[in-house]
């Protein structure tokens with residue numbers, strides 16, 4: 443046949459021959475696409491926009507998370523309109539043949555839980571401009587997500603107990619523990635972890651209890667605490683229950699035991715007459731300086747952070763007092779801050795001979811010159 447005209451498979455009308463390029467571009471995934479319908483038949487069944495009759499969205503009334511697929515997701519939406527727009531754009535689809543598709547949406551708040559989305563589409567298909575308007579009602583169901591439900595139900599999987607050996611933790615230590623807990627949770631939330639939260643922080647007679655949502659968070663808090671303050675961690679598992687799938691659920695208690703002495707403490711070591719020690723670090727072995735000479739002190743490996751000792755006071759107890767005279771290499775006279783009598787005390791090597799006043803600590807071990815405040819931390 444010399445006449446190679448094509449015909450519409452639907453109505454039999456002749457259709458213009460397609461170029462070879464177009465024929466090659468026929469989509470193998472759409473059988474029959476190699477034979478074109480005439481424009482009339484094509485537009486007859488052409489459906490520009492595919493839209494659902496309505497969209498139901500479950501939103502957590504507490505945190506704004508949206509239920510997607512089979513889980514709650516933080517969408518970072520400012521309000522329910524943002525959520526509705528997001529959901530509608532996910533749910534709408536346009537015909538693949540249409541080029542230059544543009545659309546806009548006008549949300550209409552119908553009532554507290556219904557937003558009607560008026561969507562206007564334009565595009566070009568077969569050289570013909572097309573447009574369509576669809577209206578999709580979005581119904582917002584306010585619920586409580588799993589996380590908020592757990593928070594409200596005081597759920598926790600782990601307790602971190604902040605304690606200290608032979609003393610109660612300082613307010614600096616407990617405040618830092620709270621800060622660490624919140625920082626760790628905030629970091630995990632920032633990576634999209636919805637299961638991270640602090641359930642409760644409570645003071646006890648001997649320290650602080652921090653209840654958190656996962657064992658991992660408990661472990662992180664504990665590790666960070668001893669990284670900063672020294673000390674040890676003991677963890678103990680308790681079987682709490684079985685979950686829906688029959689798996690055993692353990693709650694882990696992390697007992698953080700901070701070292702007995704903290705930087706700034708002045709202690710007197712048992713069986714030792716080399717003079718009191720100003721503690722500078724409790725990481726690993728206790729380290730400090732002798733307040734009689736300024737020499738370095740470090741506890742044995744076996745003693746670790748808790749050598750046998752008694753606390754005499756701390757740097758904060760020191761009083762600034764007048765230097766009366768420097769006697770020699772080993773001795774200096776200062777005013778006793780209580781009696782105002784000139785008193786000879788040992789001269790540590792951190793003593794500044796030009797200083798008019800120095801901090802001194804008066805304790806049952808006598809009067810000792812301490813270094814200035816900034817020098818109480820272990821140099822790094």
Ligand SMILES: [Zn+2]
Nearest residue numbers: 450453480483
């Ligand atoms: Zn036709």
Ligand SMILES: [Zn+2]
Nearest residue numbers: 502505587590
């Ligand atoms: Zn929530």
